[in-house]
Amino acid sequence: MHEIAINNVSYAYGSHEVLRDVTFTAEAGEFICLLGPSGCGKSTLLRLLAGLDLPTSGGITLDSTPITGPGLDRGVVFQDYSLFPWMTTGQNIVLALEQAFPGKKKSEYREIAQGYLEMVGLGSAVDKLPGQLSGGMRQRVAIARAFSINAPVLLMDEPFGALDAITRARLQDLLLTLWQQNAGERKTVFFVTHDVEEAILLASRVVVLGLNPGAIRGVFTVELPRPRVRQELYLKEPFLVLRDRLVTLLHENILSELEAGETVASVGEGI
C-alpha cells in the first residue's frame, strides 16, 4: 500500500496563489503524470509531495500518514542539481544508502551502489565525478540512486527535460522497465512533464493542471496495454484520440490566459 492522497491542497508564495484546491488520490503502484503549461504549479505540487514545502491549506497523506517533511519513503529525481558534484557517482549512491539503511559496512554499501549503477548500464562509471558524465548518464545515476533506497514512492520533476530526443526515449524506456519489474511492489510515481506524448507513453493516468491558479482541469486514464512500444503506440487510435484531447485542453487553457492579458512569453515557454 503506497497510496498518496492530496486533499484540498492550496499553495501561495506570499500573496501569489499558485495552487487552488487540488484534490487527487494516486492508488498504490500507479504511474501518474502531471501535465500542464509552464508556470502552472507542477514543480510546486511536487515539492509539496516531497515535503520540501507544506501546503498553505489542505494536506497530503501517504498511506493515511500526513506528509510533513522529506522522507526516505520518497525517492526524488529533478531535472538538474540532483547529484553532489564533488562526489563520485558511487559515493553519491552510497550516501543515500547510508541514510536509508544505516549500520552496514562501507564495502557492502559500495557493492549495492555498484549493482544499481549496473542496472542503469553505468557499472564502469562508479568512480567518475558527475562532471565527467553526459546529461543522460547523470540522470541515469539519479534514477539508480532513487531506486537504491527502495522507496515505495518516486517523485520526478521533468527529469528528461534537458536531454536530446534519443537519450530521452532510452531513459523513458529504462524507467518503465524498472517500474514494471516486481509487479506486486510497483512504486507509486508522480512524474511532471509538459510533453503530451511523454505523458501518454508513461502514465496510468494523466492529471492536467491549468494556469492561474494551478487547478486540476482533467484526469485521463490511459487505456493502452503495457509494455508500450513507442513506434506502435503512435499509430493506435486511443493514443491519437487522447493526444488530441490533451493538446486541445492545454491550448484552451493557454488561449484563455492570453485573452486574460498574459504575455505570450510567460505562458508559451513550456509548450
Ligand code: ADP
Ligand atoms: P511549473 O513547474 O508548472 O512550471 P512552478 O511550480 O515552478 O510551475 O511555479 C508556479 C508559479 O509559482 C509560477 O508563477 C512561478 O513564477 C511561481 N513561483 C515558483 N517558485 C516561486 C518562489 N520560490 N517564489 C515565488 N514564486 C514562485
Ligand code: MG
Ligand atoms: Mg517546473
